[in-house]
Amino acid sequence: MTGIFNWSENHRFRAVEILRPISVDSVRQAVAASPRIHAAGARHSFNDSADGPGAMIDLGDIPAECIIDADRATVTASAACSYGALALRLEAAGWALENMASLPHITLAGAISTGTHGSGDAVGTLSSAVAGLDLVTATGDLVALRRGDADFDGMVVGLGALGVVVRVMLDIVPSYRLRQDAFQGLAWPENAAEFDRVMGAGKSVSLFTAWSGATLDRWWVKTRIAEGAPDVAPDVGAALAQFPFLGAPADRLRRLTAFGVAGPWCDRLPHGRIEFVQVRHLQSEILVPRARVIEAIGMLRAIGGRIDPHLLVTEIRSMAADALWLSPAQGRDTVGIHFSWNERDPATVGALCQAIEALLMPLGGRPHWGKILLAPAERLAPLYPRMEDFRRLAARVDPGGKFRNGFIDRHVFG
Ligand SMILES: Cc1cc2nc3c(=O)[nH]c(=O)nc-3n(C[C@H](O)[C@H](O)[C@H](O)COP(=O)(O)OP(=O)(O)OC[C@H]3O[C@@H](n4cnc5c(N)ncnc54)[C@H](O)[C@@H]3O)c2cc1C
Known part of the structure; x- marks a missing residue:
């Protein structure tokens, strides 16, 4: 047992040892010599996807290239x-x-x-x-x-x-310059055209909300500012918010990247600054086909009274379709509906995640692989047209199951 936890401290790693190679050659030797081995990154996933029954390999000591x-x-x-x-x-x-x-x-x-x-x-x-x-x-x-x-x-x-x-x-x-603004006052979008108008207001748009309110709480718009263009907030027909989070303590605000003035893309694209660590909490997310997002929002609002007492915030984000077999956006433009929970009790959060999966998976919603994920392989497979190809690929490149772990057994192979 390694005795270490993931970032959110809801999973204690069971791997029997941690290997920290200092070169790519030593990674090759470690993998060749280990009967069971699995790679871990920064261990920020909210589940056991980076764990394994054998050795954990952490590449953090290899000199950066x-x-x-x-x-x-x-x-x-x-x-x-x-x-x-x-x-x-x-x-x-x-x-x-x-x-x-x-x-x-x-x-x-x-x-x-x-x-x-x-x-x-x-x-x-x-x-x-x-x-x-x-x-x-x-x-x-x-x-x-x-x-x-x-x-x-x-x-x-x-x-x-x-x-x-x-x-x-x-x-x-x-490199490019980006400006980040927070707005308040947004009616719940009632059709695809309204949703498209909001999400198209900038290069990157995030909607932050709870579910029981009459309106969405807040939205952040990140706008690309062309060379020589004026550094002004985009005209989105809504009031600029005084603070990104209403009532947030100054300490929380300092952790966020800058608002209201253009700057380098790397200081605006992520929400959080690298020198700060967020308050630990649990997260789940379902990524729905963009064509079904209005239905998804309606379903979640209908159970908003159940969700909101345990919710820190929901964030709604968009992404373009891709072709990667297990990608949440494979084959369709996609909207991620994310939940940061203010609740740590596994039973309470688990029941909420289960209820949300039950609502959104029939719409084609794919649970995020790196967050709390409950559905087993037989319920996930129909959501991914290339899942069987992925299973065959994994079996071909790793016939002995050297890289298999409990997460892959539960959610991919079943
Ligand atoms: C506070 C917070 C905010 C987050 N925000 C977002 C967000 O904005 N958007 C979003 O989509 N997700 C978000 N996440 C989720 C996060 O992006 C994913 O969980 C991501 O996988 C974590 O990366 P990691 O380096 O910690 O990987 P880990 O959690 O360590 O590993 C994740 C997976 O990657 C595999 N892996 C890691 N390294 C290797 C390697 N070298 N070779 C092969 N496989 C490897 C592991 O085996 C595991 O399956 C957030 C998480 C936290 C804690």
Whole structure:
């Protein structure tokens, strides 16, 4: 037993030892020599996806690499590098990412392996920005996969089931300035056109709310400010909010990235600053087809009285469709409906998550692989047209089940 917990402290790791290799060669030796091994990133998932019955391998001690290829507009970085650290390196070199998650502390490999996302109608999940992967397979071989290769679309959102990712190649774009504003006063969207208008108000839009109110609480709009364009809030027909969170203590506000003034993309795309750690809490999220989001909102509002007493906040975000087999956005434009819980009792949160899964999965809602996830494989499989292909791929690249863990057994193979 490692005696360590995940970030939210709702899972104690059962792996028998932690391996901390200091080079890619030592990763290859460790994988070849271990009967059971599973990779962990920053352990920010709210479940046991990074755990395993054998050794846990943590790549955090491998010296960081970050190679920018300006001709191909890609960066290749170490798997354990955090998005926050990568963002600073890119900005210093005049480059940027199109999207980031709310938290910059997560690792490249950990985030892309679970289909982690930010928000933006025109941008996909973080996994969809992956142009290549260097992966240590069950035999200890180092394999370089590039977008367009056979099986690549199955490999990116891999849940650690296919091998140990040692480097990630991501698409990059020239650096840009972004402005973040918070607004209040938004009627619940009643049809797709209203929802589209709100989510299209900026490069990245997040709606923050509880479910029982007559209106949505708040929305954040991140607007790209072109070179030479005036640094003003977008005209979205709503009042600018004085504070991102009404009544939030000053200490909480300091943890957030800046509002009301344009700045580098890396200081505006994530919600939280890398130098601060959020208050620990539990999270769940269901990612519904965009075409069904109005129904989903109606269903959740109908049980808002049950959800809200236990809710810190819901965040609603959009993302473009992609082709990655286990991605939450595979094959359809998608809306993530996220729940940060102010409740730690596993039975209470579990019952709420179960009720929400029961409502939204019949709409095609896919529970986030990195958050509290209850549905077993037989209920998840119909949501992923390529699930059987993923199972076959995992069985082919890891015939002995070296990388299998309880999470993959429960939620993928069944
Ligand atoms: C406060 C907070 C905010 C969050 N915000 C967001 C958000 O905005 N959007 C969102 O979508 N999610 C969000 N998440 C969820 C988070 O992005 C995912 O859980 C993500 O997978 C965590 O990355 P990690 O580095 O901690 O990976 P871990 O939790 O350590 O691992 C996750 C998965 O990746 C695999 N993995 C890790 N490293 C490797 C490797 N080198 N090779 C192969 N497989 C590997 C693991 O086996 C496991 O299956 C948030 C989580 C927290 C705690």
